[in-house]
Amino acid sequence: MPRVPRRLVLTLRLGELPDHLPSLREVRREGVAMATRIDGGPIDRLLSHHGGGARALRLHSARVTRLQRPGVPGARRFDDVEQLSGVARVLRVEVAHDEALPSLVKALAQVTQVEHVAPDWVCTTPFDARRAVSSPPLDPAAARRPRALMRLPQALALQRGDPSVVIGLVDTGVAKGHAELARRMRRGFDTVDLDAATLGDLTLVGDNASRDEDPDDEVGHGSACAGILRANGNGMPGGGAGLCGLTPVRVLGAALQGGRRVGVGALANIDAGMKRIIDLGVQVINMSFGTPESSLNADDPRPHTEVVRYAIARGVLLVAASGNSGAVERYYPAAHDDVIAVGAVDDTLRPCSFSTRGEHVDLCAPGLDIWTCGLQGYTCVSGTSFAAPFVAAACALLVAHAESRAWPLDPHTAREILVDSARPFDSTRDTEGCGAGVLDVHAALTLLDRRIDAALDS
Known part of the structure; x- marks a missing residue:
């Protein structure tokens, strides 16, 4: 797996965060200089010895803003949830020389103040199983079929969604000018920050380093997911999340890999x-x-650990694609305990051959030949990437339905309802490691009603 040259990510132990380190937002948006020292001790000495010196910043900003607590340094504005989850203590470090970075990571891992450290690995997507078909004539019957399998129309008749319930789409951005997505998106932003022209066999193209807030899609992957979640329904079925809101975040830029454009x-x-x-x-x-x-080093921390812990502590429902290897293996973030991991089935409710399996997979949703938005027009895509948004849409409807009854819905309960209400696979053959069954959105909403009724009657 490629990594960003000269860059590593380091998490300090609780209580070890220095006050003087600026945040990434301060550096990018306010021009604050990155810190040239961290602890004035063993960490700095190792950075100098192996890396020829370094610059560092805090990866995350505090939830409490400077305006809310004026005069308080950013490192002191983090609350207990941010500290205990670890997001307050994550540093991004850039060294002068790349050659010794592997040995530097090993050395830093031995320092008492360091909780864990790893290179800044690069994640690539689209997470699709087959090359998408761009701008073909849309097949209305085929477009409606997977929605019908999940009883999504019946679910939307029961719960239309609520604009105050917002889904975050963390992906390659969205094609904001698309007719199916226009006026459907909330203001998003862009966190892509890649300067190298090449990363392994990837050649970066398009906007990968400019400091802007524009989540414009240059790949098409995020737009395809957005169409499943929130399409207007002009030429394709409307988004599964109904009236719920959608905020796009561009965390993946564009690169060429074997002549194909992918997210990175x-x-x-x-x-x-x-x-x-x-x-x-x-x-x-x-x-x-x-x-x-399998692409990580044995001692590397599992990706996204701190931010997943933080999301769950804030009550956010996390949905992730299980992967498209067709093997039994763990992909992250899907393999984290508190994430709803989604595999893919075809129109016959049988697991797709490409769907990654494992004990951590919770359920499946349609993921073969899904009609949705391309960068322009429509596209037919396959992969667990496009099964996951159906489950994310169901989660948003569950949250909206619970709020309509003035009932709190936590991530654990939402996951349990989706699993318990899943419909069986069409075949008992080759379903091991694919979860409890296939998403049934209407059954999930009705089960939520029964759970709330039972709680109110007890």
Whole structure:
């Protein structure tokens, strides 16, 4: 797996964060200089010895802003949830020389103040199983079929969604001018920060380093997910989340790989976008990307650990694609315990051959030949990337329905309802590691009603 040259991500232990380190937002938006020292002790000495010197910043900003607590340094504005989850203590470090970075990571891992450290690995997407078909004539019957399998029309008749319930789409951005997405998106932002012209066999193209707030899609992957979630319904079925809101975050830029355009983003870019959108108050996050455990070093921390802990502590429902390897293996973030991991089935309710399996997979949703938005027009896509948004849409409807009854819905309960209400696979053959069954949105809403009724009667 490629990594960002000269860059590593380091998490300090609780109580070890210095006050003087600026945040990434301060550096990018306010021109504050990165710190040239961290602890004045063993960490700095190792950075100098192995890396020829270094610059560092805090990856995340505090939830409490400077205006809310004027005169208080950013490192002191983090609350207990940010500190205990670890997001307050994550540093992005850039060294002068790249050659010794592997040995530097090993050395830093031995320092008492360091909780864990790893290179800033690069995640690539689209997480799709087959090349998408761009701008073909849309097949209305085929477009409606997967929605019908999940009883999505019946669910939307029961719960139309609520604009105050917002889904965060952490992906390659969205094609904001698309007729199906126009006026459907909330203001998003862009955290992509990649300067190297090449990353392994990837050649960066388009906007990958400019400091802007524009989540414009240059790949098409995020737009495809957005169409499943929130399309207007002009030429394709409307989005599964109904009237719920959608905020796009561009955490993956564009690159060429074997002549094909794919999404690419450093893990730190992704986590920075995740933390910020959580602080904006989204209730659901769709994550159609992943890093296979097999591509990590044995001592590397599992990707996105701190930000997943932070999201769950804030009550955010996390949905992730399980992967498209067709093997039994763990991709992150889907493999984290508190994330709803989604595999893919075809129109016959049988698991797709490409769907990654494992004990951590919770359920499946349609993921083969899904009609949705392309960068222009419509596209037919396949992969667990496009099964996950159906489950994220169901989560948003569950949150909206619970709020309509003045009932709190936590991530654990939402996951339990989706699993318990799933319809069986069409075949008992080859379903091991694919979860409890297939998403049934209407059954999930009715089960939520029964759970609330039972609680009120007890």
